[in-house]
Amino acid sequence: MIPVFKPSLSLGDKASVLKSVFQNQISGTSPVVGEFEKKFSEYFGMKYGIAVSNGSVALDISLQLLDLEEGDEVIVPSMTIISCLSAILRTKATPVFCDVDINTWNMRLEDVKECFSSKTKAVVMVHTYGLTADINNILNFCKEKNLFIIEDASEAHGQSSENHLCGAVGDISTFSFYANKHVTTGEGGMLLTNNKELALKAFQMRNLDFKSSQRFVHENLYWNYRLSGIQASLGISQLTHLDKVIKKKIMQGNFYTSLLEERKDVIQTPLQKYKDTQNHYWVYGVVIKNNKNARWVMDSLREVRIETRPFFWPLHLQPLLPEKFRNNKNQLTNSELLGEKDLYIPIGNHLSKNKQEYIVNSLIKVLDK
Numbered sequence: 001m002i003p004v005f006k007p008s009l010s011l012g013d014k015a016s017v018l019k020s021v022f023q024n025q026i027s028g029t030s031p032v033v034g035e036f037e038k039k040f041s042e043y044f045g046m047k048y049g050i051a052v053s054n055g056s057v058a059l060d061i062s063l064q065l066l067d068l069e070e071g072d073e074v075i076v077p078s079m080t081i082i083s084c085l086s087a088i089l090r091t092k093a094t095p096v097f098c099d100v101d102i103n104t105w106n107m108r109l110e111d112v113k114e115c116f117s118s119k120t121k122a123v124v125m126v127h128t129y130g131l132t133a134d135i136n137n138i139l140n141f142c143k144e145k146n147l148f149i150i151e152d153a154s155e156a157h158g159q160s161s162e163n164h165l166c167g168a169v170g171d172i173s174t175f176s177f178y179a180n181k182h183v184t185t186g187e188g189g190m191l192l193t194n195n196k197e198l199a200l201k202a203f204q205m206r207n208l209d210f211k212s213s214q215r216f217v218h219e220n221l222y223w224n225y226r227l228s229g230i231q232a233s234l235g236i237s238q239l240t241h242l243d244k245v246i247k248k249k250i251m252q253g254n255f256y257t258s259l260l261e262e263r264k265d266v267i268q269t270p271l272q273k274y275k276d277t278q279n280h281y282w283v284y285g286v287v288i289k290n291n292k293n294a295r296w297v298m299d300s301l302r303e304v305r306i307e308t309r310p311f312f313w314p315l316h317l318q319p320l321l322p323e324k325f326r327n328n329k330n331q332l333t334n335s336e337l338l339g340e341k342d343l344y345i346p347i348g349n350h351l352s353k354n355k356q357e358y359i360v361n362s363l364i365k366v367l368d369k
Contacts, residue, residue, distance in 0.1 A: 002359065004307040005180040005283075006350035008245065013237045020233035028207075028226025036232035037190070039239060040175075044168045046192040048199035051227040051235075052206050055154045055176025056083035058189035059124075060090060061205050061225070062150045062172040065198050066122055068093040075115045076124040077107045078314040078335040084124050084152060085315045093121070095325055097316040102334045104274050105129055105285065105311075109137035114330050122148035127156035127166050129344070130253070130280040131271060135169055136162045150174065154189075157182035158242045161277040167192055177231070180348075182245050182282065183238045185231035245349075246280050252347050252356065253281030259360040266290045266367045283344040285311060287337075292367060294343045300366040301345075306359055311342035 025032040033051055041049030052058050060083075068074070070092040076084050078097040088095040098111040105128050112123060123142055125133045142149050151170025153159070159166040167173040172195075175181075177188035193199050204211075206225040209218045227235075257269045268287035272279050288297060298308045314335040316326065345359055 001302075001305045001307055002346050002355060003350065004309050004344065004346045005348050007179045007184055007186075008349040009234075010237070010241065012240070013234055016233045016237035017230055020229050025229040025233065028224075028228050030229030030232070032229045032236070033227055033232040036227075036235045039236055040190055041192055043239060043242075044165055044173070044192055046168055046173070047194045048192065048196065048202075050191040050193075050199060050202040050206060051232060052189045052191065052225045053227055054187050055152075055174060055178065055189040056081075056086070057206070057223075057225045058174035058176070058191050059083050059087040059150070059152065061202050062174055062191060063087040063091050063093075063122075064205065065172065065201060066091070066148055066150075068121060071119060072121040073115075073117060073119040074122045074124060075112055075120060076315065077111070077126050077128070078316045078332045079105065079312050079338055080124075080126045080128060080152070080315065081154075081312060082315065082318065084126065085318065085321070088124070089322075094119075095315070096120070097314075097330070097332060097335075099330065099332045099334050100128070100338070102337070103271055104131045105270075105338065106131055106133045106274075107138070108134045109141055111330075112138055112141060116145065120145070120147060122150060124150045124152060125170065126152040127159060129155060129270070129285050130159070130249075130282045131274045132156060132159060132161040132166055132277055135164050135166075139164075139169060148172075154178075154181065155282045156280070158246050159277070159280050161275060171195065172198060177235060177238075182249075182280070183235060183242055185227065185235040185238070188227050188231045188235065248349060249281045249347065250278060252351060253279060253284050255353060255356055256284050256345070256347070256360065259357065260286075260364075263364055263367075264289075266364075281347055283309075284347045285342055285344040286363075288341045288343075288367065290367060294341055297363075297366055298343055300369070301362060304362050306346065306362055308343045308345055311338050311344070313339050 037049035153167035154176035156166035
């Protein structure tokens with residue numbers, strides 16, 4: 001089976017992990033965690049980094065930091081990971097779902113404007129699958145309307161657009177370091193912010209509300225969301241070759257596009273560029289244009305030992321969504337189409353050009369059946 005992704009770990013990565021073990025820096029309170037937070041926040045030009053156990057936790061803490069009240073609304077793209085929705089639902093706020101662009105698969109200013117109301121307090125701006133949201137326009141609109149931006153850059157490590165480095169735009173930015181991310185710690189996450197007050201509260205929230213003055217006296221019911229020293233040591237090493245990982249992904253993504261160029265009749269390939277942004281191909285997604293659906297294509301490719309994944313199923317169609325949040329006032333046709341007709345194919349350091357050619361040839365055969 002050709003896996004859809006495979007973690008890329010160098011000898012340096014493994015040596016960094018072993019070093020933390022031999023130095024007994026394995027816990028979530030080890031100095032190496034603070035070192036990772038410092039290096040990661042400096043990379044993005046942000047003042048504070050708060051390492052946590054995963055990207056979903058980073059989103060949870062970010063939404064909790066806003067002290068949202070019942071009736072407050074948070075705009076979120078419908079085509080994104082369930083973690084964005086669950087983080088909103090765990091507050092008292094109401095999720096309001098916006099559509100995405102059919103070509104970039106990301107949220108645009110017009111999508112945000114359609115969802116805005118006097119009750120809107122925040123926007124979760126997600127960068128999806130290698131390209132970015134409409135950063136400048138959304139940023140300016142949120143400043144004009146005095147809205148918080150939670151920027152989810154989990155799929156955009158090292159990406160930039162319109163002179164903005166993704167992850168350095170939001171009032172709070174979040175990252176995942178899951179095994180398929182450009183920077184991985186196996187599991188793990190990070191919050192970045194320039195707001196000292198929010199950063200200090202986030203540190204408390206990820207650490208059971210321990211205080212240096214009275215460690216076991218707690219004023220708040222918080223969690224243990226710490227990242228371990230072993231994970232942090234891997235993250236530090238991974239960060240040093242982020243640019244190399246991105247360069248490899250761009251080469252592979254462009255090669256896929258060249259192989260599929262003649263079959264635009266049955267398949268839509270990702271945009272290679274959006275505005276001034278080169279696609280980083282965190283994943284290589286395709287939109288099926290004929291009468292086949294994504295699930296059937298995925299099952300057929302599995303028969304020839306190629307693993308694939310579907311795109312995100314729209315949040316507004318999730319079975320877990322309470323009925324009171326289902327009356328979305330906007331049409332979300334693009335999100336629904338992408339949920340039905342999209343999938344992504346293997347990409348990463350584990351693939352040779354011969355394997356990429358095999359994957360494309362197999363995909364075309366399936367679509368031509």
